[in-house]
Amino acid sequence: AQTVTQSQPEMSVQEAETVTLSCTYDTSENNYYLFWYKQPPSRQMILVIRQEAYKQQNATENRFSVNFQKAAKSFSLKISDSQLGDTAMYFCAFIRTQGGSEKLVFGKGTKLTVNP
């Protein structure tokens, strides 16, 4: 069953503007990790940002920041000052445990286009 939901299949934004990509997830665990990955046309998966669930402070990496709402099980990605190079598929991902092992599960992705 899908446990990571990205409700926006496609989004577009003008260069230099701000865009927010949404992600919700489902878990009964208290400690876990959340990630946003970027996949440009080259297909290589690039880590954008990660968040540990036990940390209340939202993670930030330069122009990328998250809004982590643990109670709501929400993990949105905000991209500020969008650049043409940000055009890519963005995947939200979540590590959960399964029988003592760790399973990395992805959402279906959001295709972001930054327009000049």
Next chain:
Amino acid sequence: DVKVTQSSRYLVKRTGEKVFLECVQDMDHENMFWYRQDPGLGLRLIYFSYDVKMKEKGDIPEGYSVSREKKERFSLILESASTNQTSMYLCASSFSLGSASGNTIYFGEGSWLTVV
């Protein structure tokens, strides 16, 4: 730099053939994963492994098997390839979640498989 290497970038196989996709990582990671990526479906987990000779089914294991005889190598096997297995296959690896570095996952560049 951590490296996850998938031996074949592009393959074309015939229906019914046995197919091996190899993945090697050079960072002594415990966890290794195989995904397939299809348009509109995101990344779906086929199998994962948390140790040598250990394997766990992901969300879509049917038609696939895996082998992990050495820690650095995780092979995906299609016993009898079918056209619905035409896809891009991504390998990934990480340290275990409990380790200090366990929250970063590294991906290979992907293997494009076409079954005709």
